Amino acid sequence: xxxxxxxxxxxxxxxxxxxxxxxxxxxxxxxxxxxxxxxxxxxxxxxxxxxxxxxxxxxxxxxxxxxxxxxxxxxxxxxxxxxxxxxxxxxxxxxxxxxxxxxxxxxxxxxxxxxxxxxxxxxxxxxxxxxxxxxxxxxxxxxxxxxxxxxxxxxxxxxxxxxxxxxxxxxxxxxxxxxxxxxxxxxxxxxxxxxxxxxxxxxxxxxxxxxxxxxxxxxxxxxxxxxxxxxxxxxxxxxxxxxxxxxxxxxxxxxxxxxxxxxxxxxxxxxxxxxxxxxxxxxxxxxxxxxxxxxxxxxxxxxxxxxxxxxxxxxxxxxxxxxxxxxxxxxxxx
Amino acid sequence: xxxxxxxxxxxxxxxxxxxxxxxxxxxxxxxxxxxxxxxxxxxxxxxxxxxxxxxxxxxxxxxxxxxxxxxxxxxxxxxxxxxxxxxxxxxxxxxxxxxxxxxxxxxxxxxxxxxxxxxxxxxxxxxxxxxxxxxxxxxxxxxxxxxxxxxxxxxxxxxxxxxxxxxxxxxxxxxxxxxxxxxxxxxxxxxxxxxxxxxxxxxxxxxxxxxxxxxxxxxxxxxxxxxxxxxxxxxxxxxxxxxxxxxxxxxxxxxxxxxxxxxxxxxxxxxxxxxxxxxxxxxxxxxxxxxxxxxxxxxxxxxxxxxxxxxxxxxxxxxxxxxxxxxxxxxxxxxxxxxxxxxxxxxxxxxxxxxxxxxxxxxxxxxxxxxxxxxxxxxxxxxxxxxxxxxxxxxxxxxxxxxxxxxxxxxxxxxxxxxxxxxxxxxxxxxxxxxxxxxxxxxxxxxxxxxxxxxxxxxxxxxxxxxxxxxxxxxxxxxxxxxxxxxxxxxxxxxxxxxx
Numbered sequence: 001x002x003x004x005x006x007x008x009x010x011x012x013x014x015x016x017x018x019x020x021x022x023x024x025x026x027x028x029x030x031x032x033x034x035x036x037x038x039x040x041x042x043x044x045x046x047x048x049x050x051x052x053x054x055x056x057x058x059x060x061x062x063x064x065x066x067x068x069x070x071x072x073x074x075x076x077x078x079x080x081x082x083x084x085x086x087x088x089x090x091x092x093x094x095x096x097x098x099x100x101x102x103x104x105x106x107x108x109x110x111x112x113x114x115x116x117x118x119x120x121x122x123x124x125x126x127x128x129x130x131x132x133x134x135x136x137x138x139x140x141x142x143x144x145x146x147x148x149x150x151x152x153x154x155x156x157x158x159x160x161x162x163x164x165x166x167x168x169x170x171x172x173x174x175x176x177x178x179x180x181x182x183x184x185x186x187x188x189x190x191x192x193x194x195x196x197x198x199x200x201x202x203x204x205x206x207x208x209x210x211x212x213x214x215x216x217x218x219x220x221x222x223x224x225x226x227x228x229x230x231x232x233x234x235x236x237x238x239x240x241x242x243x244x245x246x247x248x249x250x251x252x253x254x255x256x257x258x259x260x261x262x263x264x265x266x267x268x269x270x271x272x273x274x275x276x277x278x279x280x281x282x283x284x285x286x287x288x289x290x291x292x293x294x295x296x297x298x299x300x301x302x303x304x305x306x307x308x309x310x311x312x313x314x315x316x317x318x319x320x321x322x323x324x325x326x327x328x329x330x331x332x333x334x
Numbered sequence: 335x336x337x338x339x340x341x342x343x344x345x346x347x348x349x350x351x352x353x354x355x356x357x358x359x360x361x362x363x364x365x366x367x368x369x370x371x372x373x374x375x376x377x378x379x380x381x382x383x384x385x386x387x388x389x390x391x392x393x394x395x396x397x398x399x400x401x402x403x404x405x406x407x408x409x410x411x412x413x414x415x416x417x418x419x420x421x422x423x424x425x426x427x428x429x430x431x432x433x434x435x436x437x438x439x440x441x442x443x444x445x446x447x448x449x450x451x452x453x454x455x456x457x458x459x460x461x462x463x464x465x466x467x468x469x470x471x472x473x474x475x476x477x478x479x480x481x482x483x484x485x486x487x488x489x490x491x492x493x494x495x496x497x498x499x500x501x502x503x504x505x506x507x508x509x510x511x512x513x514x515x516x517x518x519x520x521x522x523x524x525x526x527x528x529x530x531x532x533x534x535x536x537x538x539x540x541x542x543x544x545x546x547x548x549x550x551x552x553x554x555x556x557x558x559x560x561x562x563x564x565x566x567x568x569x570x571x572x573x574x575x576x577x578x579x580x581x582x583x584x585x586x587x588x589x590x591x592x593x594x595x596x597x598x599x600x601x602x603x604x605x606x607x608x609x610x611x612x613x614x615x616x617x618x619x620x621x622x623x624x625x626x627x628x629x630x631x632x633x634x635x636x637x638x639x640x641x642x643x644x645x646x647x648x649x650x651x652x653x654x655x656x657x658x659x660x661x662x663x664x665x666x667x668x669x670x671x672x673x674x675x676x677x678x679x680x681x682x683x684x685x686x687x688x689x690x691x692x693x694x695x696x697x698x699x700x701x702x703x704x705x706x707x708x709x710x711x712x713x714x715x716x717x718x719x720x721x722x723x724x725x726x727x728x729x730x731x732x733x734x735x736x737x738x739x740x741x742x743x744x745x746x747x748x749x750x751x752x753x754x755x756x757x758x759x760x761x762x763x764x765x766x767x768x769x770x771x772x773x774x775x776x777x778x779x780x781x782x783x784x785x786x787x788x789x790x791x792x793x794x795x796x797x798x799x800x801x802x803x804x805x806x807x808x809x810x811x812x813x814x815x816x817x818x819x820x821x822x823x824x825x826x827x828x829x830x831x832x833x834x
Contacts, residue, residue, distance in 0.1 A: 201699040213678040220675045221690040222657040
C-alpha cells in the first residue's frame, strides 16, 4: 500500500453506505424483517424451505445468466428452453419405461438427456451469436419462440405427464433433502458457490468481465472472445438443464405454460443483484440475493393480506427499476 | 494585450474527493488572442478547461465573464454564453449526418418542421470555410478522425463562439490538416474570438500562441507572452527540471541474428507484399503517413486481421492466427488506441495489468496476491502515478495509462515488442521515460518495432527505418540515410520502391 492509498481511504469509509454493493442486501434484510413482522409463520421451517426451493429454478438459471450478461450478452430463451427440456426429458423417460422398467436407470438417463439438450440448446444460441454474428437479443428471441413452439407441439397443445410410477420414485429429488435441507436448495447453493468462485477467481470470469467492458481490448489482450462468449451460453444451457432436473419431479409434467417468463425473472434477478446489464461487471452472490428478493416479495404478498398478490408483478417491476436507479446514482458520483 | 479579458478564472481550485488537483490557479482569455495552456499529463489542464467551459464547477475561486462573476450551471449554459469546449474525444452522434451534428440541439426550423435547406446551406458554408471536403450529408461514423475534428470546429463556429477552448486539436491531424486549422485559428482571432489552446507539440505552441501559461502539478508555474519563451524553456517549466537530451544515445546498430522475418505479407486489402527483417537487439522504426498501412501490417502480424504471407520467428515458420499465437511466439503488440483497444477503462489497474498474461497467475484460479505483487512491481518499474491502487484506469492521465499499458504488455515476457505510437498524447517528461525504456529493452537483447508519426521519434530511436506508403514498403533506411528528408521522400512516394 502506498501512502496515497492510505490518505484516500478515509473519504470512502465513514457513515455513507455504498448502495451499489449493499443495496440488495439491505433490501433483502428489510424484506425478511417485514415478512416476520406481518406473519409469524414467515420464518417457519416450512415457509423458508418452500420459498428457497421454489427460488432454486430461477436461481440456478440466473447464475448462468450472470455470466452471459457480464460478458455483454443476453439470453431470452431460457424459459422456453426449460419447458422444452422438461418435455424431452419426460418423453424419453416414458419411452424407456417399457424396456427398462421403472427404476433409477430411467431417471438417470432422463437427467443426462436434460443436460445434453441444455448443452446443445446453449451451443446453438452461442454459435449463432458468435459465428453467424447475429445479435444475442435477436437470436434468443428467435430460439425462445422455437423452443416454446416445440414444447407445445410435443405436448400436442396439452400437457406431457411423466409415467406415474417414475414420478413417485423421482418426487424426492424435489421434496426430500439432506439433513432437512431440500435438494433443490442444496443444488442451488452449490451452483451459486461454484459460480461465484468462477466469476471471481478464474481467468474465465475475468475474461467475461473484460469482454463485456470492451471487446476490442479483450481481443487485443489474447482473449478468445468468441470462445468465451460461446462458453457462457453453453454454461447457461447446462444450468437450465440442471434447473429442469429439479423442476420435473415437482409437478411431473410439462406443458406450453411451463417456464413462462422465467427469462425475465432471471434477468431481473441478475440486474437487481448489481450486475451491469450492458456487461463488464457481474457478481453471482448479488444475483442470488436478487432471486431471493423476488421470491420473498411473492411470498410476503401471499402470506399477508395487505396488498393483492395480483400486484406482485407491479412491485417486482418497481424493485427492478429502483435497483437500476441506485446503480446509476453511484456511477454519477464517481 | 488586447483589452480586458472575456473569460477569466481567478484563484480557482478543484478537488476530487479528498484530492485537490488544481490549487488556486488563474488564467485569463482575451478577445483576439490565442492563449496556449501547456503542462504534463495530470498537470490539471483538462480540469481547468472543464471548469472554464461549465463541465465542472470550481470548488474554490470564481469565473468572470466580461468582468462579471459567473457560475455556469452546465456546459449547455456555458455554450449559450458563447464558451465552447472542443473535446479531444469528440462529442459527435456517430449515426447522424455531419449537418445534423452541426445543428444538433439548435436545429433551424420553419414552423414545426426542420428547415433542411437552410441548414444544408449553412453547413456547406462552414465546412468550405474550413477548407474540408467532407460532405454535409455524410454520416459521421463514416468520416475520418481529422474530418470529425473539422466537424467539431464547424459546430463551434455555428454557435458563435466568443471563447473557444481546444483540447489538443492537432493530436489527430496530419500536418496539412493542422495547417488548415491554424489558418482557421488566425481567422477566428481576427474576428475577435478568444482561444484557449492545449497541445503537447511545443513547436506548434511557439508558432500560434500569443500568450502561454504553463501548469505543473495543478499550479501555474509560468505565464509569458509570445516570443518570451523558447521551446526549451517551455519544456523545462513543464517538467520542472532541465531536460537533458530527449533521446538516450543510440546503441551501435546490432548485427545480431534475425529474430523475425516477414515475407510477402499482405493484410486484407490494405497492405501488399510487405517484407522485412528484425534483428536481435534492434529498434526498427516504421515511418509513413497516417493511413500508410503500418498499423494494419502489425495487426495482421499478430492475427487480429486476416493476412497472407510468410512469418519466421528465429528461423522457424510460424502461423500466427491470433494474439495468443503471437504471444506464444514471443511477439506482443502495443496498440496505438490505448482507450479503445489497450485498456479496459472501467476496470482497475490490477485487472488491466494482468489481462494479457493472465495464465501466468495460475492455471485454474487467479492468484490475487501474485497479481497485487505484480502491480506493485509495475508501479515502481514503470513509474505509474496513480492517486490510489483501486482507481479506475479511465481516471488515470494519458501518460500513466500508457505506462500501465507498457507494463501490461511486458508482463507477457515478449522477445519482440511492437509499439504503435508509443507517445501519442503524452507529455514530454513521460515521453523521455518511454524512450529510455525502449532503448533499455533493445539493449537487453529484445527486439523492438516502433511505429510513429513523429519524425523526431523515428529518427531519434531507430537503428533502421522502414518507410511505408499506401500499403507498401517503399524503402529501408539505415545509418546516415535516417533523416527527415529521406523519410519524407519515401513516405510521399518520391523515392524508392525497393523491397526491404
